[in-house]
Amino acid sequence: MDDVAIVGALRTPVVSRSRGFAGTTVDELAAHALAAVAAAGGRRPDAVVLGNCTGPGGNLGRIAALGAGFGESCAGWGVDAQCGSGLIAVAEATRHVRETGGAAAAGGEAGAAEPAPVTVGLIPTMGALHEGHATLIRRALEQNDVVAVSIFVNPLQFGPGEDYESYPRPLEADLQMLRDLGVDLAFVPERETMYPGGRPLVSLSSGELGTRFEGASRPGHFDGVLTVVAKLFNLFVAAAGPHRVRAYFGQKDAQQVAIVQRLVADLNVPVTIVPVAIVREEGGLAMSSRNTYLDEESRRAALVLSRTLALLREEGLSRGYAGIDLESARSRIEERDGVELDYLEIVDPSTFDAPTEASTRAMAMAAIRVGGTRLIDNMDVL
Numbered sequence: 001m002d003d004v005a006i007v008g009a010l011r012t013p014v015v016s017r018s019r020g021f022a023g024t025t026v027d028e029l030a031a032h033a034l035a036a037v038a039a040a041g042g043r044r045p046d047a048v049v050l051g052n053c054t055g056p057g058g059n060l061g062r063i064a065a066l067g068a069g070f071g072e073s074c075a076g077w078g079v080d081a082q083c084g085s086g087l088i089a090v091a092e093a094t095r096h097v098r099e100t101g102g103a104a105a106a107g108g109e110a111g112a113a114e115p116a117p118v119t120v121g122l123i124p125t126m127g128a129l130h131e132g133h134a135t136l137i138r139r140a141l142e143q144n145d146v147v148a149v150s151i152f153v154n155p156l157q158f159g160p161g162e163d164y165e166s167y168p169r170p171l172e173a174d175l176q177m178l179r180d181l182g183v184d185l186a187f188v189p190e191r192e193t194m195y196p197g198g199r200p201l202v203s204l205s206s207g208e209l210g211t212r213f214e215g216a217s218r219p220g221h222f223d224g225v226l227t228v229v230a231k232l233f234n235l236f237v238a239a240a241g242p243h244r245v246r247a248y249f250g251q252k253d254a255q256q257v258a259i260v261q262r263l264v265a266d267l268n269v270p271v272t273i274v275p276v277a278i279v280r281e282e283g284g285l286a287m288s289s290r291n292t293y294l295d296e297e298s299r300r301a302a303l304v305l306s307r308t309l310a311l312l313r314e315e316g317l318s319r320g321y322a323g324i325d326l327e328s329a330r331s332r333i334e335e336r337d338g339v340e341l342d343y344l345e346i347v348d349p350s351t352f353d354a355p356t357e358a359s360t361r362a363m364a365m366a367a368i369r370v371g372g373t374r375l376i377d378n379m380d381v382l
């Protein structure tokens with residue numbers, strides 16, 4: 001027989017596996033459709049071929065045929081090829097009809113598959129975007145289905161006399177960069193949206209860790225960071241519904257990464273933190289929005305920061321971090337014209353205490369002031 005025709009086609013509704021048909025098995029669903037299509041056509045098939053799209057495996061065709069009441073004489077088999085198995089099953093059924101000369105066969109696909117869960121990537125920024133931000137964004141685009149970038153210069157994390165007012169805000173250029181990168185959503189709230197009525201009454205404390213290093217020079221800075229980050233996390237977790245949220249932070253702000261990781265752990269925030277390595281300019285200077293404040297001379301002077309850290313890294317990797325001469329490194333920075341050293345220390349980045357025998361990482365971290373600009377940087381020395 002050459003001419004084989006499809007005389008009936010039915011399918012069950014498509015629903016979320018965990019919802020509508022939660023108590024129904026795949027072969028029961030298939031049996032239901034098979035019985036209905038046979039009743040409509042007025043004829044029982046003598047064979048059932050079912051493609052298995054991540055169903056339970058086994059011989060779905062045979063089980064469903066029995067479930068549909070086609071009796072033991074109805075043959076049944078399956079095609080276990082996930083996507084596309086339905087088409088192969090129909091082709092198989094056609095072949096069966098052709099070869100057996102006139103008997104009816106049913107082919108189709110059954111499965112209980114749910115698409116991989118959608119994930120949301122969030123990159124909190126203060127804008128004035130550069131290649132460092134772009135790297136975080138690209139990482140998020142690789143790892144998530146939906147990517148959102150927030151741009152908000154958060155007044156709570158700036159101390160008196162810091163650069164809150166003068167912080168660069170090139171919004172149009174930032175938005176163009178986000179469009180070019182293929183970001184799905186830019187969240188650019190007004191100050192009043194984030195803090196209606198001014199400073200919030202309730203805010204977060206970054207604890208003792210928030211008072212050291214960056215926190216010692218910028219009192220209250222990390223409390224402000226945590227408060228805005230917690231607000232952003234709450235907004236995005238709520239908007240993402242059942243979907244997982246990952247948030248991307250740059251290792252340039254290593255202490256910030258550690259404190260945000262503690263926020264998530266200590267307050268059970270359902271967000272996964274993804275740290276991203278530091279992106280540097282060709283000469284080694286860590287990229288930063290505040291680099292735009294530097295004139296040519298300051299930019300040259302600022303190189304002492306990354307170069308000193310790179311020397312410490314070499315020393316640490318070749319002789320062990322315990323042998324590093326921090327005092328000479330500090331002098332090297334202080335002796336550079338136009339540069340003021342705030343701190344240079346070696347810490348275990350999981351605690352920000354001095355590394356111990358048990359430490360698996362040791363990190364040299366430093367902050368300097370060049371002209372009026374404060375810059376930070378760090379490198380692993382173990």
Ligand SMILES: Nc1ncnc2c1ncn2[C@@H]1O[C@H](COP(=O)(O)OP(=O)(O)OP(=O)(O)O)[C@@H](O)[C@H]1O
Pocket residue numbers: 124125126127132133136248249250251252253276277278279280286287288289290291
């Ligand atoms: N060079 C960089 N490499 C990796 N991540 C970076 C780099 N610069 C910024 N980031 C990360 O981008 C995120 C947003 O940072 P932010 O908008 O404050 O930019 P910034 O360049 O750090 O600005 P600032 O000059 O204010 O420190 C932070 O998680 C930060 O660590």
Ligand SMILES: CC(C)(CO)[C@@H](O)C(=O)[O-]
Pocket residue numbers: 124125126152154157225228229253256
């Ligand atoms: C995380 C952050 C966006 C919070 O304002 C800021 O501290 C930053 O840009 O690193």
Ligand code: BAL
Pocket residue numbers: 126157253
């Ligand atoms: N990148 C850290 C934000 C700040 O310096 O305020």
